[in-house]
Amino acid sequence: MIMSRKHLFSSESVTEGHPDKICDQVSDAILDELLKQDPKSRVAVETATTAGLIAVMGEITTKGYVEFQKLVRDVIKDIGYTKPEYLFDYRTCGVLASITAQSPDIAMGVNESSTHEQGAGDQGITFGYATRETKELMPISIMLAHKLARKLAQVRKNGTLPYLRPDGKTQVTMEYVDGIPKRIHTVVIAAQHDEGITSDKISKEIKAHVIEPVCKDLIDKDTKVFINGTGRFVIGGPAADTGVTGRKIILDTYGGRGHHGGGCFSGKDPSKVDRSGAYMARYVAKNVVAAGLADTCTVQIGYVIGVAKPVSVYVDAQGTNKVPIEKIEQIVADNFSFKPADMIKKLDLLRPIYRKTAAYGHFGREEPEFSWEKIDMAEKLRAEAGI
Numbered sequence: 001m002i003m004s005r006k007h008l009f010s011s012e013s014v015t016e017g018h019p020d021k022i023c024d025q026v027s028d029a030i031l032d033e034l035l036k037q038d039p040k041s042r043v044a045v046e047t048a049t050t051a052g053l054i055a056v057m058g059e060i061t062t063k064g065y066v067e068f069q070k071l072v073r074d075v076i077k078d079i080g081y082t083k084p085e086y087l088f089d090y091r092t093c094g095v096l097a098s099i100t101a102q103s104p105d106i107a108m109g110v111n112e113s114s115t116h117e118q119g120a121g122d123q124g125i126t127f128g129y130a131t132r133e134t135k136e137l138m139p140i141s142i143m144l145a146h147k148l149a150r151k152l153a154q155v156r157k158n159g160t161l162p163y164l165r166p167d168g169k170t171q172v173t174m175e176y177v178d179g180i181p182k183r184i185h186t187v188v189i190a191a192q193h194d195e196g197i198t199s200d201k202i203s204k205e206i207k208a209h210v211i212e213p214v215c216k217d218l219i220d221k222d223t224k225v226f227i228n229g230t231g232r233f234v235i236g237g238p239a240a241d242t243g244v245t246g247r248k249i250i251l252d253t254y255g256g257r258g259h260h261g262g263g264c265f266s267g268k269d270p271s272k273v274d275r276s277g278a279y280m281a282r283y284v285a286k287n288v289v290a291a292g293l294a295d296t297c298t299v300q301i302g303y304v305i306g307v308a309k310p311v312s313v314y315v316d317a318q319g320t321n322k323v324p325i326e327k328i329e330q331i332v333a334d335n336f337s338f339k340p341a342d343m344i345k346k347l348d349l350l351r352p353i354y355r356k357t358a359a360y361g362h363f364g365r366e367e368p369e370f371s372w373e374k375i376d377m378a379e380k381l382r383a384e385a386g387i
Contacts, residue, residue, distance in 0.1 A: 008185055010173040011141035011255025013149040016079050016359040017166020017192070017236075019243025023047035024252075024358040026054065027245045027267030029075050030066055032352035035269070037064030039350040042102045042110070045267040046245040049238040051087065053094045058267065061102040068097040075355075080156065080166040085195075087239035110271050110306060110340075118341040119306035121272040122263075128281025128299040129258025130289040133181055136373075137286050138364035140181045142255025144172040144215065146360045151210045152191055160209055163202075165192035167236030172215075184215055186224040192236035193228075203227045252362050253278070258298060266358050270349035271340060273303045277310075279372040280343040282363050284336050286373065288315070291381035293328050295320035301338050308339040323385050331384050335377060347371045 014021055026047040034041040045058035054072050076090035083089055110121050130137040148170040156164035171188035174181045189206055206227050211219070219225075246264025250256050263274030270276040285297040294317035302312035315329045337343070344350060353369035365373060 005178060007176050008173050009139075009141055009176065009257070010171055010186070011139065011145050011251070011257070012169060012171040012188075013142070013145035013251050013255075013360065014170070014248060015149045015153050015166065015168035017081065017153070017168065018248075019049055019167070019238045019241050020245075020247040021243070021359050022049055022054075022076065022079060022081075022238065023243045023245040024248070024264075024266035025079065025355060026056065026072055026075050027058075028354040028358040029071055030056065030068075031267060031269060032355050033066050033071060034060065034062045034064040035350060035352045035354075038062045041269055042271060043267065043269040044102070044272065045099075047243075047267070048245070049243040051239045052092070053096070053238075056095070056097040056099070058099060059102045060099050069095050080153075081237060086165060086237060087235065088237050093238075117308035117339065118271065119308050120277075120303035120310075120340055121268075121305070122274065123303055123305045124263055124274060124277075125261040125300060125302045126263070126273060126277035126281050127253075127259040127261050127301075128278060128283065128285040129254045129297070130282070130285040131257070131296045132289060134364070136364035136366065137289050139255050139257040141172045141174045142251065142257070142361065143364055144174075144184070144218075145170045145251070145255065146364070147214045148172070148187070148189065148210060150360050151214050152189070152206075155209050161205055163194040163197045165194065165234075165236060167192035167233075167240075183220060184218045184223050186226070187211055187215065187219070188226045188229070190228055190233055192233050195234050199228060199231050254363065259300065261300075265362060266354070270344050273301070273340060276340060276343045276347070276349055277301050277303065277338065279347055279349070279362070280336070280338060283347065283372040283374070283377075284332055287375055287377040287381055288317075288328060288332070290375040290378040291385065292387055293317075293322055293331070293381060293385050297328075299332070308341070310338045313338060322387060327385065331381055334384070335380065 027045045030045050031043045041062035048055045072095045073090045081089045133140045152168045155161045169190040173186035175185040265275045268275045281299040285299045288297040296318045298316045300314040301310045
C-alpha cells in the first residue's frame with residue numbers, strides 16, 4: 001500500500017502598523033511624491049523607527065521636492081497611530097531626515113545617454129515565481145496570511161473591533177497531501193489591542209470577524225488557532241520594536257516558497273533592478289504558468305551595475321513543465337527583454353504607485369497599479385509553445 005506524503009508549510013504577514021512596514025510605507029511614499037513631480041527621479045531611501053522617532057536616510061537626485069515632516073506624519077496618521085496612549089503618534093514623534101545626492105559614479109553607468117543604454121542600478125540577482133495553487137498564481141499560505149492581515153486592519157478601521165491597535169502579525173500553516181494544499185493546519189494571529197480587553201473577548205471576536213471570513217472551509221475542527229500567544233499585546237508598534245525598511249522581504253514576495261535575491265524593494269526607483277527586475281521576473285513567471293506551459297515557474301535574472309543586458313536569465317519549472325524546458329527558455333528569450341529601460345517601459349514603472357505595494361505584498365494583487373500581475377502575454381506564449 002502506497003501512503004500519501006503529508007507535509008506542512010507556513011508563511012507569515014504583518015499589518016501596515018508593524019514597525020518595519022511603517023518604514024516601507026514612508027520610503028515608498030517619498031518615492032511616489034518625487035515620481036509625481038519628476039518621473040526621472042533617482043531615489044534610494046530607507047527609513048528607521050523606534051519609540052518616538054522616525055529617521056529618513058538615503059540618496060536622492062530629483063527636480064522635485066519633499067516636505068519630509070508633513071509626508072512622514074501623514075503616513076503615520078493614515079496607518080492609525082493617532083493616539084498618545086499608543087506611545088507613538090503622528091503629532092508628537094520626532095522626524096529626522098539626512099539625504100544626499102546619488103553618487104555620480106553610479107549615475108554615469110545608470111543614466112541613459114546618446115552613447116550609453118540605461119544600465120542596471122546595481123549588481124545582483126532577482127527572482128520571480130508563480131504557482132497554480134491559487135487563482136492569483138501565488139502560494140496559498142502567503143495569500144491567506146496577507147488576507148488575514150488586511151482583515152485585521154479593516155475591522156480596526158471600520159469600527160467592528162474598535163479596541164484593536166495598528167500593529168499585528170499573522171501566520172498560516174497549510175497541510176499538503178502529495179503536493180496539493182488540502183487544509184489549514186494552524187492559524188496564528190498577534191493583534192495589538194487597548195488596555196483592559198480580555199483575551200477571551202479578543203480571541204472570540206477575531207475568530208468570528210477575521211479568521212472565519214478569510215479562511216472559510218479551509219479550517220476544520222482540528223485546525224489549531226493561536227491568538228496573542230502571550231495573552232497580552234498592548235504595547236506595540238515602534239514603542240515596542242524598532243523598524244527598518246526592507247526587513248520583511250520574504251512576506252513582500254512569496255512567503256518563503258519562491259527564491260529571493262536578497263534586495264528589498266521599498267524606497268527604490270525602478271532603475272534599481274532589485275525592484276524592476278523582480279517585478280519583471282514575476283510577470284514572466286506568471287504568464288508562463290497562466291499560459292499552461294508549467295504549473296510552477298521560477299525566473300532568475302542576474303545583473304552587473306551600469307550594464308543594460310543581464311548576465312544571466314534562468315527559467316525552472318520544477319518538473320511541472322508541459323513542454324521541454326529548453327523551449328520555455330527560448331520562448332521567454334524571444335518575448336521578453338530584461339534590460340532596465342525595457343522593463344520600465346513594459347510595466348509602466350515611472351508612476352507614483354509604490355506606497356500601495358509597501359504593505360500586504362508586492363505580488364498576487366489584482367489592482368490596476370500592479371502591472372506586473374497582468375497575464376496579457378499568456379495567449380502568445382501558449383501559441384508559440386503549440387499547446
